Amino acid sequence: MGNDIIAFHGNLQQLLEKVEKGEMVPKMQASHAPMCKFMTAFFVLNGIRHCVPLVHAPTGCAAQVSEWIRRGDCCEHRGVPLEPVPCTSLNESDVIYGGEGKLLEAVLEADKKYHPDLIVILSCCTAGIIGDDVETIAHEAKKLVNARVMAIKSEGFGGDFRSGYEDAFKLIMQLMEPPKKKRKGAINIIGYRLGPTATEIPEDLKEIERLLDEVGIKIHAEIAAGCTVEEIRRAREAELNASFCYDWGQKLGDLMKDEFGMPYSRTGLPYGLKATEEWLLGVAEPLGMNKKALDVIKRETEKILPELDYLGRILKGRVAFIEPTTVFNGPIRGLAMAKMVEEFGAHPIIFNIHPYTIKERMPSIKYLLETGVNPELILTPGVFRLGSYSEMSETEEELEKIVQGYDNVIYFGSSDRYPSCPVVNLGLISRFPRFGFRGIQNIAKLIETALKDTSRPRSRLFKEMIYG
Amino acid sequence: MAKRTEILSQILKGEKCFDPYLFCALHGAAMTVLGVENCAVLTHGPQGCAYLVDSAFAWQEADWIETETLCTKLCEDEIVHGGEELLARTILETKELNIQALFVLTACGPEVVGDDIVGVCQDLQSRIPFKLIPIECAGYKGSQYDGIDIALDTVLRKLSRNSRKKIPHSVCLIAPQANANPTWVGDLAWVKQTLSQMGIQVVATLTYKTALSDFDNISKAEVSLLLSHDAGKKAADYLFSQFGVEQICQGIPLPIGMSNTERWVLELGKRFDVQELAEKLVAEGERMVADTLRRKAWGVSGESLDLRLLYRMPVAIIADATIGIPLVRFIFEDLEMTPELICLRSSQPYAREILEGEVEALGLNPKIVYNTDVYEVRRSLGEIKPEAVFGSNVERHAIEGLGIPFIFEVVNPMRQFRLVNRAYFGYGGILNLLELIENDFNDKWRSKERRYKARW
Structure with a gap:
């Protein structure tokens, strides 16, 4: 394999070291633009029922997020009613004279129009630059309206996409009141973002709910997966916090542990048998429900023995190329998949995880390394190319070439890729959940589909659609 | 219907808490x-x-x-x-x-x-x-419409130049993209085809697949044709003031529905001195629409166009001005329904004049809201309680709980995925709109659950 198609070949630890030294992260790569801080903060807040996210910005910021939720996701796919996404529609005059007065009036209007339990002011770039003091306005406004009023400084330039999630979770912690009592055997699922937006996969949450129910663990609140303000207010009554992801729950779990002394089960994505066991026991043990959890694990494991046997047979000795593409929800799921295939005897190679992503997800990556997840990684020059088409088409060519250099390969990623090996299409929405025991069944089915009739030619039509 | 004495319209301006339809x-x-x-x-x-x-x-x-x-x-x-x-x-x-x-x-x-x-x-x-x-x-x-005007102004100032010579029978098309038909390219295609049938040359389109070199020729156009009631007027005014490019089909609705299309096509025919040809196009177009409907939508024993039975149904139009304004006459004359609420996403003065002229000419007395937002739409729908809404996917959900039985999705954002460009303009556009409306009408009657389970 020529070095011309390899930009980095090592393991996750080595890539992290390079990124920490400032190597490999292009400062000006103009085309790799994830969502801004405002958008990600919005995605957390719209997972709270009867919450008005009041966007202190020109219309574009509000219209962009409402376009996503109103075109399809909101009412069509998520069972969420049409909810408001109002803004202060800042204009040139506000830029010159300030928008604080307008914002205060907007809060009053929002309370009158929508009768919410909570109004959260999200400040965007313009409001941040002109120096509107959104926190003081929120403080003043809450004396005048029925709803709780809070503010988050979520200017798009003010942090990476991750900071919006973290700051929004941190903000809603302020709603949590000291517990009057504790609910025994009840937990909060934290870090979920499941409002009208397609941020998480509902079927994965359903599988978590099912397993907890089997063990007899009650869910006190799912924050912020369609929870109410009241549920957040009483969140500290739960015995334990649990997350499903290193990335999103971790910060909130750590903060609630530090500030409220609430125990936090720090576990990762329940992909595969081992991770599912870890997840369930990680929650059950602190609650003293270990035995019940072990019973459930035994029972559920027995149900999927054919799939476990199949995965062991089929993956053993294979090289599994895993590409964390957007269609299967990003790098942390990619790393969880690597851990799963390793469990079944395959050798995982993560293909093209962007260094920018490593930089943005540094705490989660470090935690994964601590838990022993340190897969082999290959990065190609295509990932650094300017322009999304150039990036995608060049990495496709590189993937096709690199895969040819390995025997017994299987590719996990998107069917938008065309390597000359079986393609496990993790973008197939009808095969969710991926978490837990049902997830193992689904992933086994996806692998079986990939391995069936491997000589079948791929669609020329779709390939030309994507790559020209 | 009582003769109207005053047009009651409301322009939302300076709302502090505004849930926008439009981007920036x-x-x-x-x-x-x-x-x-x-x-x-x-x-x-x-x-x-x-x-x-x-x-x-x-x-x-x-x-x-x-x-x-x-x-x-x-x-x-x-x-x-x-x-x-x-x-x-x-x-x-x-x-x-x-x-x-x-x-x-x-x-x-x-x-x-x-x-x-x-x-x-x-x-x-x-x-x-x-x-x-x-x-x-x-x-x-x-708004996004201001953005279109800003961009057109900048590129025209930067790229166009005065060539002094005019190309006979030529036109510059302006702002076809400022149109909430999700497949507005179909509208543009119909306009180009109609112009071509009349022997009129399009020297530039601002913008759709526009070559940079097209900007050199803009000043050579005899006339400009604005294809939006939401944006582009400033560009048309600029072309007139700088290069003497005359504006045509001003002050009339865009060509949606039988009468609007006829008026628009005849106006073009008059300006380019091809009246007979224009009249022929109108006659052929109208015949095509009626023949198609009779053959496909008036089966003696088969399917028929049910929406013809919505005679005098009170309706709301929630749309951009480009589609919303011409829909008024189409809905009133061709579909025989009665617009009682009209909420437009923008409020260009020339568009308001056209709408208010139409409403007056038709003897209608609807509530009109300009520059509307989602809150005002839902509030007005609750107040007026029409029986059908011509709108978008937003209104499909906004009517929940209001007891409004029908929603006809005609403007962006729409639920349905579309690959083929379908015009609303012109005679083919009438058929496309009828098809959309009829399908949404039928969808309302689709059984959502089964009364019993089949045995096989």
Whole structure:
């Protein structure tokens, strides 16, 4: 394999070291633009029922997020009613004279129009630059309206996409009141973002709910997966916090542990048998429900023995190329998949995880390394190319070439890729959940589909659609 | 119906808590420049603003193989210390692109902090093998329609030149993209076909698949034809004042429905002295529509067009002005329904005149809201309680709980995915609209559950 198609070949630890030294992260790569801080903060807040996210910005910021939720996701796919996404529609005059007065009036209007339990002011770039003091306005406004009023400084330039999630979770912690009592055997699922937006996969949450129910663990609140303000207010009554992801729950779990002394089960994505066991026991043990959890694990494991046997047979000795593409929800799921295939005897190679992503997800990556997840990684020059088409088409060519250099390969990623090996299409929405025991069944089915009739030619039509 | 004495209209202006249908100026500018071929777009702003550009991408049917959209991804440093240096470095990084022009669009942040994008582009122009075209279109400068006007103004000033010579029987088409038909390219295609049938040459379209060289010819057009009631009027005025390009079909609704199409086509025929041909096109078009409906929608024993039975049903129109205004006459005359609520997403003065003229001419007395937002739409629907709404997917959900039985999705955003461009303009457009409305009408009656389970 020529070095011309390899930009980095090592393991996750080595890539992290390079990124920490400032190597490999292009400062000006103009085309790799994830969502801004405002958008990600919005995605957390719209997972709270009867919450008005009041966007202190020109219309574009509000219209962009409402376009996503109103075109399809909101009412069509998520069972969420049409909810408001109002803004202060800042204009040139506000830029010159300030928008604080307008914002205060907007809060009053929002309370009158929508009768919410909570109004959260999200400040965007313009409001941040002109120096509107959104926190003081929120403080003043809450004396005048029925709803709780809070503010988050979520200017798009003010942090990476991750900071919006973290700051929004941190903000809603302020709603949590000291517990009057504790609910025994009840937990909060934290870090979920499941409002009208397609941020998480509902079927994965359903599988978590099912397993907890089997063990007899009650869910006190799912924050912020369609929870109410009241549920957040009483969140500290739960015995334990649990997350499903290193990335999103971790910060909130750590903060609630530090500030409220609430125990936090720090576990990762329940992909595969081992991770599912870890997840369930990680929650059950602190609650003293270990035995019940072990019973459930035994029972559920027995149900999927054919799939476990199949995965062991089929993956053993294979090289599994895993590409964390957007269609299967990003790098942390990619790393969880690597851990799963390793469990079944395959050798995982993560293909093209962007260094920018490593930089943005540094705490989660470090935690994964601590838990022993340190897969082999290959990065190609295509990932650094300017322009999304150039990036995608060049990495496709590189993937096709690199895969040819390995025997017994299987590719996990998107069917938008065309390597000359079986393609496990993790973008197939009808095969969710991926978490837990049902997830193992689904992933086994996806692998079986990939391995069936491997000589079948791929669609020329779709390939030309994507790559020209 | 009582003769109206006063048109009751409301223009939402300066609402403090406003749930917008429309994007900001940056999106509108992007929607415009993405219609120019062999170009790339660089957004000078934080990374989130790149999404506003990307959401305009498919609207112009841009091809990701040909058109790159890039972003300077401004962070706190650039907001504090200025982003001109980063902009310059990013422009230099784009040198490798095989394009004819790079449009540099500004988001709110850099304009508030005073980044001089025009100066940066001027300084770098000699080192870049393609044209640099800066457009100051910060989101706070207005809606997407203002953005279209800003972008058209900038590109016309920068790229068009006065050639003095006119091309006989020629036209410049303006703002076809400012149209909420999700497949507005179909409308543009119908306009071009009709012009071609009349022997009229299109010298430029502002914008859709527009070549940079087309801007050289704009001043040669005899007339301009505005294809939107939401944006583009300023560009038409500019072409008139600078190059004497006369505006035609002014003050009348765009060609949706039988009467509007007839009036529009005949007006064109009159201006270009091809009246007979225009009359022939109208006669043929009308015959085609009626024949098609009789053959396909009036089966003696088969399917028929049920929506003909919605006679005098009170309805609401919630749309952009481009589609919403001509729908009034189409719905009233051709479909025999009665518009009782009209909420438009914009409020251009010339469009208001057209609408109010139409309402008066038809003897209607609807509630009219200009510059509407989602809250006002739901409130007005609850107040007027029409039996059907001509609108979008937003209204499909906004009517929940209001007891309004029918929603006909005709404007963006729509639930249904569309690949084939279907016009609303012209005679084929009438059939397309009827098809949409009839399907939504039938969908209402679809059994959502089964009364019992089949045995097999």
